[in-house]
Amino acid sequence: MAPLPGIEYWFFNRGARIHKQVDYFLLEYVSGDPADFDANEVSGAGWFSWEAGIARLTFENERRVVVRARDLLENNGL
Numbered sequence: 001m002a003p004l005p006g007i008e009y010w011f012f013n014r015g016a017r018i019h020k021q022v023d024y025f026l027l028e029y030v031s032g033d034p035a036d037f038d039a040n041e042v043s044g045a046g047w048f049s050w051e052a053g054i055a056r057l058t059f060e061n062e063r064r065v066v067v068r069a070r071d072l073l074e075n076n077g078l
Helices: 050-056 060-076
Strands: 002-013 016-026
Touching: 002 060, 016 060, 050 060
Parallel strands: none
Antiparallel strands: 002 016
16 A cells, blocks of 8 residues: 555674664555464464554554554545
């Protein structure tokens, strides 16, 4: 539906400095069950209200992405 702001950061893994860039996109839900996820890729999945979902996020940069998605849906009629 729309691109969202990406995030970029550095972290250390086994003594190596790793650069990571993550791109986000606002997508339209078509179908599926949150219980049907790839456990090798994510630790869990679920549906939340905007407020509950934002509160569950650990990092401020991730919260900014979700707030932008909410704003796009609520204010621009996407």
